[in-house]
Amino acid sequence: MTHDDLIAQLTSLCGAKYVLSDPSEMAPHLTDWRGHYSGQAIAVVKPGSTEEVAAIVKLANQERVAIVPQGGNTSLCGGATPDQSGNTLVLSMARMDRIRHFDRPSQSITVEAGCILESIQQAAEKEGLIFPLNFGSRGTCRIGGNLSTNAGGLNVLRYGNTRALCLGLEVVTATGEVMDLLSPLKKDNTGYDLKNLFIGAEGTLGVITAATMQLFPEPKAMATAWAGVRDINAAIDLLQRAQAISGGNVIAFELMPKSIIDNVRRHYPDVAEPLENVPPFSALIEIASTAEADAQPDEAGQMPLTLQMEELLASAFEDELINDATIAANAPVAVRQAKQAIRTGMDMGLAAGLAFEIEAYNRTVTTADRREGVLAFNEKRKAVFTGE
Numbered sequence: 001m002t003h004d005d006l007i008a009q010l011t012s013l014c015g016a017k018y019v020l021s022d023p024s025e026m027a028p029h030l031t032d033w034r035g036h037y038s039g040q041a042i043a044v045v046k047p048g049s050t051e052e053v054a055a056i057v058k059l060a061n062q063e064r065v066a067i068v069p070q071g072g073n074t075s076l077c078g079g080a081t082p083d084q085s086g087n088t089l090v091l092s093m094a095r096m097d098r099i100r101h102f103d104r105p106s107q108s109i110t111v112e113a114g115c116i117l118e119s120i121q122q123a124a125e126k127e128g129l130i131f132p133l134n135f136g137s138r139g140t141c142r143i144g145g146n147l148s149t150n151a152g153g154l155n156v157l158r159y160g161n162t163r164a165l166c167l168g169l170e171v172v173t174a175t176g177e178v179m180d181l182l183s184p185l186k187k188d189n190t191g192y193d194l195k196n197l198f199i200g201a202e203g204t205l206g207v208i209t210a211a212t213m214q215l216f217p218e219p220k221a222m223a224t225a226w227a228g229v230r231d232i233n234a235a236i237d238l239l240q241r242a243q244a245i246s247g248g249n250v251i252a253f254e255l256m257p258k259s260i261i262d263n264v265r266r267h268y269p270d271v272a273e274p275l276e277n278v279p280p281f282s283a284l285i286e287i288a289s290t291a292e293a294d295a296q297p298d299e300a301g302q303m304p305l306t307l308q309m310e311e312l313l314a315s316a317f318e319d320e321l322i323n324d325a326t327i328a329a330n331a332p333v334a335v336r337q338a339k340q341a342i343r344t345g346m347d348m349g350l351a352a353g354l355a356f357e358i359e360a361y362n363r364t365v366t367t368a369d370r371r372e373g374v375l376a377f378n379e380k381r382k383a384v385f386t387g388e
Contacts, residue, residue, distance in 0.1 A: 001063050003042045010045050010089075013055050018046040018095065029090045032081045033074050039082035041068070044090040050170060050178055050209040053091070057207060058176030060089055067091050069203040071114065071145030074137040079149065079202050091207065093144050099123055100210065106184040107215040108167055113144025113208045120213065129215040132159040132251075144208045150200035158251040158288075159216065162199065169195040170210035182212050219251075219288035220295040223305035227313060227325035228279035229255070234321040235283050238312075242285055245312045246305075252286040275324045283322075285309070 001009075010019045020026050021043045031038045042065065047053045060067050066088045070080040082088040093114035101110040107129060111120055117131075117138040124131045133146060135153040145151075146162045147169070159165065168183040181195045198206055229235045235255045242250045258278050265273065274282065287305055289295075294304045309327050316322045 006059070006063060006065065007043050009059055010043060010056065013059070014045060014047055014052055018048065020044040020046075026090070029070060029073065029092060030082060032076070032078050034076060037078035037081040039084050039088070040086040041082045041088045041090045042086065044092055046092045046095045048095045050096075050172065053096075053172045053207055053209050054176045054178050056089070056091065057172050057174065061175055065089055067203075067207070069093065069144070069148065069207050071142035071148070072116070072137065072140045074141045075145070075149070080145065093142060093207075093209075096144075096209065097142070102127065103184050106186075107217075108184040108212050109215055110168075110182060110184075110210060110212045111143055112210050113147075114142050117141050117143060117146060124215045125218070127215075128218050130218050131165070131213060131215055133162055133165055143211060143213070147199050147208050147211055148202050154254070155251050157253055158249075163196065165214050166195060166199060166211055167214055168212040169198055169208055171195075171198050171206040171208055173206045178209075179206070182210060184212055186214075217290040219290055220292050221303065221305050222251075222286060222288040223303070223309040223327065225285045225309050225313060225325055225327045226274040227283050227285065227316070227322045228275050228277075229281045229283050229322050230279075230320060231281060234316075235281060237319075238283060238285075238316050238321050241316065242287065242312050245308050246287040249287045249289055249305075250285065251288045252284065254284040256282050256284070258282070275326065277324065279323060285312075 007019060007021050020029075026041060026044045029044045030041060045056055047056055057067065066082075066085075067090075068080065068082045068088055069091045071093055073080050075081070082090055093112075096112040096114035097116065097119070098112045099109065099115060099119070100112065102123060103109070104127060109120060109123060109131070117133060120131045120143060121134070121138065132155045133151065133153050134155055135141070135151070141151075147166060149162075151162045153162075167186065169179075169181045171179045171181065173179060179194070198208055227238065229238060232255070239250070239253045242253065258280050261273065261278050261282065265271065287308060289305060297303055298307075306327060313322065313325045313327070317325070
């Protein structure tokens with residue numbers, strides 16, 4: 001079968017609108033997000049259902065044509081980019097973006113592989129739940145790609161990689177058969193755990209077409225801190241202390257070299273630095289609790305998680321693990337969004353604007369505080385990180 005004949009067959013399966021063979025139309029699908037890798041393809045096919053995916057895969061298998069599954073094409077490693085052979089079909093999952101079922105009792109959601117990560121997060125939030133997988137490309141990446149690469153993201157410490165969030169899959173095998181492994185059941189000890197063969201396989205064993213993902217209760221309280229750490233070993237010690245003091249409630253711990261912060265500042269000079277003197281290494285720490293009691297201040301007006309964070313930083317200061325720190329005590333969501341901007345690569349100008357709109361107490365540890373063994377309070381001010 002010639003390439004033209006193959007395109008004609010694909011058109012009969014999916015419709016002419018969803019089979020791209022014009023070079024200008026295919027171009028965005030043939031290059032990775034950074035522009036480091038590029039390839040060639042017979043066509044870009046956009047199926048609208050699992051049945052169409054199965055038919056495409058059967059046809060490609062019959063004609064010995066390679067398939068490159070593609071989600072949001074946000075890969076930084078070229079995994080969703082075809083090679084230069086020109087004997088490849090790019091299988092774009094963009095049209096398969098529906099939420100099939102939301103199961104509140106089991107706290108799970110079944111979505112198609114082309115569903116954008118942020119759409120899943122928003123659907124969960126409407127029900128007072130969260131889908132904790134999170135990274136900078138959440139507005140464009142798709143859950144099928146997240147599963148195929150077993151993506152990690154910002155909250156791995158608490159919730160695990162994408163594999164740990166998946167309850168079941170629907171997959172089209174390399175020969176075009178559909179495997180329905182969808183299930184909201186958590187305690188499933190029935191035989192082989194086949195879904196885990198496909199998670200992280202990057203499409204080499206089959207094409208993921210749908211998934212049932214685990215949701216979690218939304219945190220009621222959160223504390224966020226930024227600390228300058230002595231070195232990497234000190235950061236490891238700081239993480240272990242944070243886990244112990246918070247009762248395992250650390251949801252994020254990001255270690256960043258100064259070069260990353262300098263790079264952000266170079267592109268977004270109006271955003272204040274997180275600390276007055278940024279050290280060679282910094283750590284962003286987040287602890288969160290789903291308990292209502294942790295969202296209520298004590299008799300002195302102190303928030304429980306903020307007190308835990310203060311205890312952590314005070315002990316770390318005394319043992320010279322850190323040399324400076326700041327805690328966002330009020331309006332944690334807005335401040336957290338601003339601080340996350342450094343690690344997610346989102347628009348820093350927007351993040352700074354969000355943070356400037358809120359009033360926050362920043363509690364800053366100084367050298368004098370270490371000598372006194374306590375944390376001192378800065379006066380109330382509008383701030384991004386420690387910027388005034």
